[in-house]
Amino acid sequence: MNIPKSSFPRVVIIGGGFAGINFARKIANKNVQVVLIDKRNYHTFQPLLYQVSSAGLEPDSIAYPLRKILKNHKNTFFRLAEVESINSEKNEITTSIGNISYDYLVIATGTKTNYFGNKSIETYGMPMKKVPQALNIRSLILQNFEQAAITNDKENRKALLNFVIVGGGPTGVELAGAIAELKNHILPRDYRDLIPEDMQIYLLEGSPRVLPTMSKHASKKAAQFLTKLGVLVHCNTFVENYDGKKVLTNLSLELQSETLIWAAGVTGNPVEGLRADILIDRANRYKVNEYNQVEGYNNIFALGDICLMQTDAYPNGHPQVAQPAIQQGELLGKNLIKLIEGKPLKKFKYKDKGSMATVGRNKAVVDLKHFRFAGFFAWFVWMFVHLMALVGFRNRIIVFFNWGYNYINFDKAARLIIRPFNKLN
Numbered sequence: 001m002n003i004p005k006s007s008f009p010r011v012v013i014i015g016g017g018f019a020g021i022n023f024a025r026k027i028a029n030k031n032v033q034v035v036l037i038d039k040r041n042y043h044t045f046q047p048l049l050y051q052v053s054s055a056g057l058e059p060d061s062i063a064y065p066l067r068k069i070l071k072n073h074k075n076t077f078f079r080l081a082e083v084e085s086i087n088s089e090k091n092e093i094t095t096s097i098g099n100i101s102y103d104y105l106v107i108a109t110g111t112k113t114n115y116f117g118n119k120s121i122e123t124y125g126m127p128m129k130k131v132p133q134a135l136n137i138r139s140l141i142l143q144n145f146e147q148a149a150i151t152n153d154k155e156n157r158k159a160l161l162n163f164v165i166v167g168g169g170p171t172g173v174e175l176a177g178a179i180a181e182l183k184n185h186i187l188p189r190d191y192r193d194l195i196p197e198d199m200q201i202y203l204l205e206g207s208p209r210v211l212p213t214m215s216k217h218a219s220k221k222a223a224q225f226l227t228k229l230g231v232l233v234h235c236n237t238f239v240e241n242y243d244g245k246k247v248l249t250n251l252s253l254e255l256q257s258e259t260l261i262w263a264a265g266v267t268g269n270p271v272e273g274l275r276a277d278i279l280i281d282r283a284n285r286y287k288v289n290e291y292n293q294v295e296g297y298n299n300i301f302a303l304g305d306i307c308l309m310q311t312d313a314y315p316n317g318h319p320q321v322a323q324p325a326i327q328q329g330e331l332l333g334k335n336l337i338k339l340i341e342g343k344p345l346k347k348f349k350y351k352d353k354g355s356m357a358t359v360g361r362n363k364a365v366v367d368l369k370h371f372r373f374a375g376f377f378a379w380f381v382w383m384f385v386h387l388m389a390l391v392g393f394r395n396r397i398i399v400f401f402n403w404g405y406n407y408i409n410f411d412k413a414a415r416l417i418i419r420p421f422n423k424l425n
């Protein structure tokens, strides 16, 4: 791996997501040697992936090079590699580019898409967890429009223009709203040979309401906003099978569709090698104590989505969103230095800053601790929070400019099929 020997303890971080980079920032230029390993050379701002999928933003405005984030961290090395396993007895990990030893290991590998064992959805559905997957969705939507414009077969045109989004959490709601904007503003202008009414967007949610983790007020408002945009919302609806053409659900609803976007769940993305019993069933998350130390290991820590810290306030662990990952990363950065210096550590206490989701071009819902609101002002708050949270000044400026341009012109500038998506069927 070509990492020089150092007299300082070596801290290896697996994963440059929200948790990994915030931890790395906190231990920058301290008396440790840091090695950050990620299978991608960039950090992904996942909350805006849906805008890449729906042609609102280019991927480079929501991704940021990890080496650039670390450029002033003199004690930090980055290696582009996939971590394959951990050997806790030897204090060593195996990666796609070789082995490396550690004094302290920080696992921040996030989550992966959860298909709940449904092979048909895994085979034919479109996940949206990574930049390449978001680009696949963008290509498929635009390819479907092109195909629909040339087909004389009415049924086939309908299937090409039926978009089924599964999962009514923030991701599904935001994506449904953005695709509805494509239908309402882009289709009539760019595809004059298509009838916008032929295009339908279905949002299927298994629980009784969309945004089930937010307040009832937010759910109600989001459903209203979606309906106004023309999205067909079906709650209490589970997809049972999808063969690439037809969606079968638990109810009598059957849909002909060439596109099923799967936004219905994630599961932890652990690395092989640690004891199996420290992974919580189904969630696949490492059990950690209030210092993010993995149960049974003194020098291994887990942060963010991959860890599960049971506290009185959060008996099932913290929500798998950006804030716990950021806050845990920052605290562990301080705590690890204290641990090395033999000082007492501080316990993690999550500060819930609220949750929000946007619906279309000027509506959003926001839940704060003592206050909830929806509509245009909420959308403004949503935009501000997301702009500020983006990594990199350049990305903030580009996104701000794009949103302003799109808002004034009712446009989506990134309608490009750069890398055509090949469907399996």
Ligand SMILES: Cc1cc2nc3c(=O)[nH]c(=O)nc-3n(C[C@H](O)[C@H](O)[C@H](O)COP(=O)(O)OP(=O)(O)OC[C@H]3O[C@@H](n4cnc5c(N)ncnc54)[C@H](O)[C@@H]3O)c2cc1C
Pocket: 014, 015, 016, 017, 018, 019, 020, 037, 038, 039, 040, 042, 043, 044, 045, 046, 047, 048, 049, 050, 081, 082, 083, 084, 108, 109, 110, 111, 128, 129, 170, 171, 269, 271, 303, 304, 305, 306, 320, 321, 322, 323, 325
């Ligand atoms: C589509 C989508 C929308 C979302 N919207 C929101 C939102 O609006 N608000 C919000 O708060 N949260 C949102 N989230 C959740 C939020 O993105 C996560 O909670 C957050 O990213 C967790 O941070 P993390 O550091 O734990 O993991 P991640 O950010 O997922 O980072 C994990 C990193 O580990 C790397 N990695 C994984 N395995 C390996 C390996 N074996 N070897 C090397 N590298 C590896 C990955 O490449 C990645 O860089 C969204 C998530 C998705 C998928």
